Amino acid sequence: MQSVELFAGAGGLGIGISQAGFTPVEIVERDRWCCDTISENRRNGVAPVAKWPAAEPRDVTKTSFTTHEGKVELVSGGPPCQPFSLGGKHAAHNDARDMWPAAVRAVREIRPKAFIFENVKGLTRESFASYLAYIVHQLTYPELVRTDDEAWTDHLSRLERHHTGHAARGLAYRVVYRVLNAANFGIPQRRERVIFVGFREDLGIEWNFPPPTYSLDALIWDQVNGDYWERHGIAKRDRAMDSRLLARGKALREKPELGAWRTTRDAIGDLPDPELHPDLAATHLNHRFQPGARSYPGHTGSPLDEPAKTLKAGVHGVPGGENMLVRPNGGVRYFTVRESARLQTFPDNYAFHGSWSETMRQLGNAVPVELATLLARDVRAHLLAANHAGGRA
Known part of the structure; x- marks a missing residue:
């Protein structure tokens, strides 16, 4: 099954989707550091990225996807979340970084059988309720396009009238969304994100999010x-x-x-301490001590024997957000890039390109690989069942 990955970032969502059995035919990412990370692992033959198409910096808003129409089963991605982040300016639809319109256009042009999109929990706050409904309705009816002179609120009203007044016709999707805590699915991090999953209406697929394990x-x-x-x-x-x-x-x-939440110690306990044992730490990829960590109110770090707090992308007042470990003696230090990659369940041979602050930004924006695999595998199973039922196995 083929897929298209939008807003690929460092590759977390894409790796998980590939591990679930999808083959990406196009990778779109604007940031050159993220593209360098993907390209380096591709050159190094790191699975599954080694078999991905090339990742060159591209603006999704200027990319046409019409060549993929009817040929791709899945579209996935994490539209930039700054407009809705708790640490951002909360501008939402007034923010030029809102990439949801580009995601909807990609769905409209590709007409995939399914899609998976991820965003920050802040999108589900009450102040964004109308815009969240707008996103869902656009994903449901991607061919009902906003006109140049139409306010988004007027477009939402038109989508609502279409939804209540007409049987599904043309390109339409059955869309569900839910806030998931990654810790409930075996990720060693308390990371809450909203996930959108949609199946094309004509497939008749009934689906629900997998239960916590x-x-x-x-x-x-x-x-x-x-x-x-x-x-x-x-x-x-x-x-x-x-x-x-x-x-x-x-x-x-x-x-x-259920199984026990995985902790920070579960994830990184076998790695040498990069401050106390730098020579041993140097034998591990991207595992180097970063000085300067300090604790203050609202910035206290992650306890060793609980899942880590949400890794952040470094836009919350200090480089790396609150990406610190609390030692058993109460001291703090920054997580290394490798430790952060463990918390996001990237493979140990996956290299990150750029400075510490740059790579932490990539990791803070990433989707945990194992969570992506779990969701994509379930979506793929339902697509295969629908193909079989339709005689197209």
């Missing part, structure tokens, strides 16, 4: 009962838990059925 209670259970600490070889005197989590754990009466 990991939980906080399961992690607390393992810690209170000692299993977690034993697995990591942590002495009893060093087994520190947040008092609220400890109280919650003592109230649990039976072991939760």
Whole structure:
């Protein structure tokens, strides 16, 4: 099955989608550092990027996708999120960086069987409710195009009238969206993002988001009962838990059925400390100590024995946002690029191009690879089932 990747960034979403069985025929990304990262891994033969088409800096708003019409099963991407980010200016539809119109145009021109788009949780805030509805309606009816003299609110009204007054005709999609916490799906990071999934109406596919497979209670259970600490070889005197989590754990009466949330220690515990053991750290790709970390209110870092806080893209007042580790002794240091890549579930042989602050921006904007794989694999299974039912297997 073929795919087109928009706003590819450092490649997290695209890698996951490739691992799920899709073959990208076009990769579109404007930022040259991101393109350099993809190109370096492509040259190095890193799977699955080695088989991707070339990634040269391109503006999606100036790219035509008509050559892919009817030939591509999936369109995916993360339209730039600054207009909706909690750390941005919240300009939304008044922000020139809002790339949702370009994403809708790509769907209109390619006519894929399905799409997967990702964005920040801030898009679902009450202040953006109307614009969120606007995005969903545009994705549902991508051929109902906004005219040059039409305000977006008027276009939304026209889309709503079409939605309520007509049976689906022309190009239409069944669209669902949900805020997912990556930690609930085995990612060692509390990362909440809104995911949009759509299937072309004529396929008749019924779909829902996969249920969570990991939980906080399961992690607390393992810690209170000692299993977690034993697995990591942590002495009893060093087994520190947040008092609220400890109280919650003592109230649990039976072991939760779901898997335990993965923690920062689970993700990076086998890597040498880059500050204490720089020579050993140098044997790992992109694993170099970055000085200058400090803690202050609102910027306290990620505890070692919980999932990491959301990695940020470095636009929140300090380089790298709050991308710090809290040591067991209370000290803090910045995550290395390799540690951050582990938290985003990139392969260990995947190199990141650019300075520390630049690569942290790439990682802070990325979709966790394993979460992308899980979602894309489920979407692909439903497409295969629809093909089989239609006699096109």
